[in-house]
Amino acid sequence: MKPFEYKRPSSLEEACTMLAAQDGRVKALAGGTDLLVQMKQGGLELDALVSLRDVPGLDALHLEEDGSLIMGSATPLGAIENSPDVRRAFPGIAEAASFVGSMQVRSRATVGGNLCNAAPSADTAPILIACGSTAVITDGQADRTVLLEDFFSGPGQTVLGPGELLRAIVVPPVPETGFAKYCKSFRSAMDCCTVGVAVYSDFVPGSAVVRDLRLALGAVAPTPIRARAAEAMLVGQELDEALTDRASLEAVADALPISDLRASAAYRKVLVEVLSRRALTAARAWAERGAVA
């Protein structure tokens, strides 16, 4: 590693000022589980790291009165996975967090780091997009918000400008008639997803009729994406086995996978169909059990 400056600001304003100062050669340091690997093995060279450790409020994790979930960007995935509030109100998010790496990795790895690293395969992205989450971005002075699905602009790239930080993720409340789940395919338990598919579905009470639905795909395009064609096919319809099959096949239409060391493009397309079917089948089973689990 080349020498770098290590800074540990104690306010958001200070952190953003430091990030704005050294064009491109400075990065925020959250858990470091992506950055340290990139610096040790990937040849990433920086002039400075700005540690978020002592910036107050960035690890806040709480439910608002209206039922929405606020996750400070520097909340460790382990804290999300183990939070009684998240497990009760957003079990699909707790489960997706638990799929990342190992217990040791999740003690340090943060949700903001997972999203800002912007790997197409980031495991928290599909479920948070499917749940309709918003990214709260700050320049240290004022906040702006973007839908999380619009946060990514390419592999390793986000809409964050110089001197901007992801401050928090806000997940809207899931109604009693709503269900969310992330299905991940991986080669080993310690690996990012080969393909990941998340579903959020809201049903007409007492039925399997889809009122609102989002299907998000990871690792099949330059950024996490929504499978809009499949979504359009599902909204307003009764989710039965035949429709599940058709929509799962349709989800492949939105996928533009590449071949890499984890899988070929053709295999990824098959995985999109399989995992979409798995996610939609789980949603259907949940609705048929009389929802409100």
Next chain:
Amino acid sequence: MKQELLITVNGDEHHLLVDTRRTLLDVLRDDLGLTGTKNGCGAGECGACTVLLDGEPVNSCLTLAHEAAGRDVLTIEGLSSGGVLHPVQQAFVSQGAIQCGFCTPGMVMTTKALLDRNPDPTREEILAGLRGNLCRCTGYVKIVEAVEVAQCLLAEEELV
């Protein structure tokens, strides 16, 4: 670029001058001579470098030393007290869950963290808890049994 670092390891405070690039693992092994913590992969994959940071298990190879400033670090050397092995250590010894021993400090620290959090894990939960720890020798069966024995030893301790 060296910066001052105040860090508590196994209850002892250390005031050091540490290059910003060094990891917690580097400082433990090279500056403090605590070589029980092992350097396997240096990339978060093997768990040999696991220590507890304010009670949380972390890969010390991916944690910059300065990120641990002012925090409490527990390493394998700090686990036994007065020459008496910690129940997790006892369990690994009695079950023969150690062959070459390279992975053992990490396995033991991870097990401690797992049982601190969940004193009564199922076998599945044990496997999930240990998924960041690799062993090239044992085939894991005895390690999982050792965790189960440690679970019993700790539960008995609770009763006393």
